[in-house]
Amino acid sequence: MGPTVAVIGGGISGLMCARRLSEANVRVILFESSAILGGQIRKSNIADHDIDMGAEAIHVSAPGMSALISEVGLSSGLIKSNPGMSWLWTESGLQRLPEGVGPSGPRKLRPVLRSGVMSFGGLFRAGLEPLVPRRKLRGDMGVGEYVGKRFGREVVDRFVDPVLGSLHSGDVYKLSLRAITPELAAIADRRKSIMMSRRGQQTGAPLSFATWIGGLTTLTQRMLINTGVKVKTLSPVDSVSVLPNGKYEVKTVTDGSTEVDAVVLAIPARAAAQVLRPLSHEATALLEKVRYASVATVVVAYPRTAIAGLKAFKGTGLLVPSAKGRLLKAATFVSTKWPHMDDSDVILVRLSCGRINEKVIDSLDDVELVAKLHADLVEATEIKSEPVESFVQRWPSAMPQLEIGHVELVSKIREDLAFFNGVQLAGSSYDGLGIAACLRSGARAAEACLKDLGIEKAKSVTSGS
Numbered sequence: 001m002g003p004t005v006a007v008i009g010g011g012i013s014g015l016m017c018a019r020r021l022s023e024a025n026v027r028v029i030l031f032e033s034s035a036i037l038g039g040q041i042r043k044s045n046i047a048d049h050d051i052d053m054g055a056e057a058i059h060v061s062a063p064g065m066s067a068l069i070s071e072v073g074l075s076s077g078l079i080k081s082n083p084g085m086s087w088l089w090t091e092s093g094l095q096r097l098p099e100g101v102g103p104s105g106p107r108k109l110r111p112v113l114r115s116g117v118m119s120f121g122g123l124f125r126a127g128l129e130p131l132v133p134r135r136k137l138r139g140d141m142g143v144g145e146y147v148g149k150r151f152g153r154e155v156v157d158r159f160v161d162p163v164l165g166s167l168h169s170g171d172v173y174k175l176s177l178r179a180i181t182p183e184l185a186a187i188a189d190r191r192k193s194i195m196m197s198r199r200g201q202q203t204g205a206p207l208s209f210a211t212w213i214g215g216l217t218t219l220t221q222r223m224l225i226n227t228g229v230k231v232k233t234l235s236p237v238d239s240v241s242v243l244p245n246g247k248y249e250v251k252t253v254t255d256g257s258t259e260v261d262a263v264v265l266a267i268p269a270r271a272a273a274q275v276l277r278p279l280s281h282e283a284t285a286l287l288e289k290v291r292y293a294s295v296a297t298v299v300v301a302y303p304r305t306a307i308a309g310l311k312a313f314k315g316t317g318l319l320v321p322s323a324k325g326r327l328l329k330a331a332t333f334v335s336t337k338w339p340h341m342d343d344s345d346v347i348l349v350r351l352s353c354g355r356i357n358e359k360v361i362d363s364l365d366d367v368e369l370v371a372k373l374h375a376d377l378v379e380a381t382e383i384k385s386e387p388v389e390s391f392v393q394r395w396p397s398a399m400p401q402l403e404i405g406h407v408e409l410v411s412k413i414r415e416d417l418a419f420f421n422g423v424q425l426a427g428s429s430y431d432g433l434g435i436a437a438c439l440r441s442g443a444r445a446a447e448a449c450l451k452d453l454g455i456e457k458a459k460s461v462t463s464g465s
């Protein structure tokens with residue numbers, strides 16, 4: 001029998017890591033504190049529809065994604081989201097999010113010019129970007145500060161904040177340019193103009209998002225099939241310590257101790273800090289520096305008649321700039337966005353809330369939370385009915401904030417842990433939010449762990465089946 005590796009955490013990062021390790025004939029034990037695997041990929045049933053309450057879409061063209069989907073045999077059931085536009089809820093009501101606007105600002109100027117979202121002065125300032133002096137980027141800076149320096153603050157407040165800030169539940173002036181938008185950091189390093197660098201570049205096909213009939217748990221449920229990974233649910237790991245023989249002791253609250261040759265912590269940094277305390281006070285102190293935002297997702301069903309004649313529901317959802325001061329951060333019109341969610345009786349809307357430093361979610365009970373988010377939606381869209389059904393999913397301290405200096409912080413943590421052969425980290429707290437980034441992170445941790453054990457390389461996330 002070869003070495004044994006403990007993978008701690010059964011979210012998508014841990015599942016990917018365990019899958020890749022098992023392919024290298026390593027004995028893998030996966031410890032998960034909750035009763036089910038999947039972590040932030042979890043569903044509920046509302047109005048007879050399976051709805052994702054955490055992550056709801058995969059980005060199909062992200063590196064390695066379609067290779068993994070075909071590897072686990074899920075290519076044929078993939079459902080692509082309907083093409084459609086999103087709204088921005090601005091001071092003048094709902095305005096179309098112009099085509100080509102991504103998390104780091106506009107990629108095309110013409111649709112922004114036509115959209116009416118920006119003032120004349122703001123547009124004029126944004127147009128001066130190629131002429132703004134380009135200073136050398138020292139270390140890191142906030143995405144908001146960088147984009148603001150280049151295009152003016154209006155671009156940040158009207159586009160970067162509602163798109164990127166909402167995605168990360170963060171403050172765009174604190175989110176790291178290097179960790180979150182490495183392509184912008186590369187332009188800054190070359191002291192180039194953003195507009196000139198993008199000139200002539202294809203903006204590519206529009207992002208393609210997808211899911212399956214049963215939601216994204218379809219993927220998490222497939223990840224370990226026929227892998228031989230031993231799964232221990234309801235097994236929260238309390239600590240990892242090193243034994244005199246150089247192996248590791250993994251202690252769970254429920255199950256006692258397990259001796260293993262290597263450990264991958266695929267859990268949030270705040271949880272890893274606790275688990276690694278007996279191993280390294282230095283790593284613990286660094287891990288504790290990562291901040292988290294608490295968020296909540298509320299899915300509401302309305303009678304179909306409630307949206308009759310409303311232009312808002314011609315879009316697939318709306319984004320709310322933080323300056324608006326609303327609890328509602330974003331709404332996805334599930335029945336419009338996904339072909340399989342179209343229903344003749346009800347329409348389903350997914351309402352999101354929670355930003356860093358915002359404590360209001362914790363002070364509201366579920367009934368109050370639904371009522372407040374519904375009131376915001378009524379004001380934005382004029383929807384004409386009370387909810388007939390709703391479900392609240394809270395995600396306390398769930399969204400890691402990859403803030404200024406994050407890349408350096410994580411590399412210091414990894415350097416510190418390198419002292420212990422066979423201790424690796426994976427997940428969104430370290431390598432970035434989103435399923436695609438977590439799959440890459442899990443595969444990378446498996447590869448590093450096998451290297452520590454002197455075993456041949458694991459398959460990378462991009463290597464296909």
Ligand SMILES: Cc1cc2nc3c(=O)[nH]c(=O)nc-3n(C[C@H](O)[C@H](O)[C@H](O)COP(=O)(O)OP(=O)(O)OC[C@H]3O[C@@H](n4cnc5c(N)ncnc54)[C@H](O)[C@@H]3O)c2cc1C
Nearest residue numbers: 009011012013033039040054055056057237427428434435
């Ligand atoms: C509301 C919401 C919407 C999102 N929407 C999208 C989207 O549409 N598309 C997208 O790509 N991404 C989306 N994301 C982000 C994406 O879901 C996450 O980045 C990703 O799922 C994180 O995976 P992970 O494995 O790193 O962590 P997690 O999913 O948090 O998994 C960590 C696991 O570790 C377990 N654990 C923690 N401590 C211990 C311990 N001590 N012992 C044992 N187990 C432990 C936890 O129970 C959990 O199961 C969304 C996230 C949220 C919250």
